[in-house]
Amino acid sequence: MHAVQSPLATASPAAGAAAPARHTAVLAITCLALATVVAAMSSLNVALPAIARETHADQSQLSWIIDAYSLVFAALLLPAGALGDRFGRRRALLAGLTVFGAGSALAMTTTSPDALIAVRALLGVGAALVMPATLATITSTFPRERRAGAVSVWAAVAGASAVVGVLISGSLLQEWSWRSVFLLNVVLAGLAVAGVVARVPESAEPQQPPLDVLGALLVATGLGVLVYSIIEAPQHGWTSPATLGGAGLGLLVLIGFVAWELRTGHPLLDPRLFRNRRFAAGTASIALQFFAFFGFLFVLMQYLQLVRGDSALTAAVSMLPMAATLVPGSRLSPLLGARLGVRRPWVAGLVLAATGLGLFSRVDGDTPYWQLAGILVVLGAGLGLAMPPATTAITDALPATQQAVGSAMNDLARELGGALGIAVLGSILTAGYRSHLTLPDLPAQAADAARSSLGAAAAMGGPVLDHARTAFVAGLQEALLGGAATLLLAAVAVALLLRRRSSER
Structure with a gap:
């Protein structure tokens, strides 16, 4: 199979001198497209209390509003990536961003939780076309000596976009309704389309086998x-x-x-690829990191707003300490890997992130914010160290002809991990909340409504809300302990899979 050469690969000497600038433009545009679809996984978390109040969604429906997007995203990544390889990654970017933008515009008109779930699934279709095309475009455009640095930027954007999306959404919710979050999606998708049309070259492998x-x-x-x-x-x-x-x-x-x-x-995905230790370690690590990360964001936004009583903007700004260490950690990780070997900073990052979630599982409604900020710094630093080597391990473990497979597997691990994390940690939270919530003096109908979600209990106020907050914190603690255990499992898996010295070369 021979990839169609991009204009960057056939440029004249004069154009070749401008290659770094063109590479930078391609990296910026593909990262904007990436940030658009990744932020959509987390940005709606800050709006969950408002959505619950307006649409009367229960806790299971709130999970589906978030997870419908992630699940469709994950399920379609491999076939969507294959289509992009065959017909062109630039075309896949344009098609996916168009579907994503149109779906976001439609979401602004919904009034019921079921309709919102359906539209979020449509957004997942668009995102599945976009995400594999971003990393595949980078790896096919950048020369090998610059690829690790470009991938580290991509990984930093993939991680930080979730936090940035929450921050921007919180700012919008301060003035407008939760529908403004989808308006943001429309604007970002439009900007990304304009950039792709103007600067991103086409790349494809038309000699692909049947889908x-x-x-x-x-x-x-x-x-x-x-x-x-x-x-x-x-x-x-x-x-x-x-x-x-x-x-x-x-x-x-x-x-x-x-x-x-x-x-x-x-x-679609050859299971034999997992015989490669680096590929297996990278895939497992990415999946388990995003399992913990997106599950954490799902429960945290509700804790900050419904337990602590923060506004949407305050809750979003509260996440900044994590972003402040996640991005520098992602840039530092390749440097540490080159000096110490990839295994040590990778495992250290996973253990550090597990420590952050373990500490967070001890918080309650009265924990001062400075303690929360300190824990978020630890969590962000750990994830920043652990994300880039996992992504690089996947792409570097495969030859150039299989870079599209590596890109798709990296994306699938992220989205599948995120979807399962929201599902599992959200379900642990819900089960813990319901089991710890006792309302003996409340009529059965009102008690059932309070048990459906903390948002419903918040609308009742008074003693019901106090009991509900206590029960929610108990469920949150159980969920975050599960997330910490998952990250420790990832650390053990990476340490064992890369235990041979040759694996670090």
Whole structure:
């Protein structure tokens, strides 16, 4: 297979002198497109209390409003990445950004939680076309000696965009309704489209094998059933036949996907790639990092607004200490890796991030903000150190002809980890909240409404809200302990997979 050469690869000597500037423009535009779709995963978290009040969404529906986007995003990443490789990554960027912008405009007109869930799923379709095309464009445009630096910028943007999206959304919510968050999506998508049209070259591999349609259907179905079962578990019970049967069916379909991928001549994702230790370590680490990160953001925004009573803007600004260390940590990580070997800063970052979540699991409604800020600094520094080596391990583990596969796998690990993190940690939070909430003197109908979400309890005020806040904190502590354990698991996995000295070369 031979990739179609971009104008950058065939430029004249004079144009070649301008290559660094062109590379910078391509990096800036692709990172804007990346930030647009990544921020959409987190930016709506700050609006959840307002959405719950206006649409009367319960806690499960709030999880779906966030996760419908992430789940469709993850399920379609591999086939969407393959389409971008075949027909052109620039075309994929333009198509995906158009769908994303149009869907965001439609979301501004919704009035019910179910409609909002459906539109968020549509946004996931657009995002699936955009994200793999961003990293594939960077790796196909930049020369190898500059690729690690460009990928570190990409990883920093991917991590920081979640925090920046929350901050901008909080600012918008200070003056306007939650629909302004979707207006932001429309504006960012429009700017990214203009940049892609003006400066991003086309790159493609038209000699691609036939698309693995059955594999795409199997992975989408398996992930959908699994995540649905996890999100609905607090409603049905974690040990109920519906939960266990649904989770078992989802896992069975995913096992069938792996079996099919091993048999077919043109797999969507070849499971044999995981024999490469660096590839396996990078994939596992990225998935588990974003599992903890996006699950944390989902529960944190509700804690700050509904337990501490912060405004949307104050809650968003409260996240700045994490961004202040995440971005520098992402830039420092490649330098430490070059000096100490990739394994040490990578594992240290994961342990540091796990420590941050473990400390956060001890907070309550009266914890002073300076303590929260200190914990966020620790968490951001850990994630900043751990994200770039994981992404670089995936892309560097594969030859140039398989960079698209590496890009898609990196994106899939991020989105799947994020979707599962929101589902699992959100469900742990919901189950803990309901189990710790006791309202013996409240009529059954009012008690059921209070148990549906903290937002509903907040509308009742008084003693009900006090009990609900205490119960929510108990559920939050359990959820964040689960997130900390996940990051420690990632640290152990990376340490074991890269234990050979040759792995650091």
